[in-house]
Amino acid sequence: MTFPLVNFTTGAAQLLAFSTAEAQYVVRCGQGIEPALPLAFASFLYMQPAHLGLQRSAGRYLAFYLEDHARAQTVAQLHIFIGADTSALAYSPYQAPFGGIQMAPV
Secondary structure (H helix, E strand, C coil), X not given: CXXXXXXXXXXXXXXXXXXXXXXXXXXXXXXXXXXXXXXXXXCCHHHCHHHHCCCCCCCEEEEEEEEECCCCEEXXXXXXXXXXXXXXXXXXXXXXXXXXXXXXXX
């Protein structure tokens, strides 16, 4: 099952909400967006918007943020660049020594 997380026509962020017994979470995804809630951790240099804005990629850049509305914080982030020649390859981030998912300590 697939569903769009980003409106590629407008670039507007989309939201995917889900909940558990403990907390309410929302995944916010968009092209080059910044977190809507404060980060619950110190972001790595290569995952900061200022650095990501310097990446040269012909493809699309997507940011994913996991928001914990019970804590009113962003508790995880993932940034990917999808190659222009194919939608099958994604880099996190595009021209950095490391990337991946960064999460707040529990």
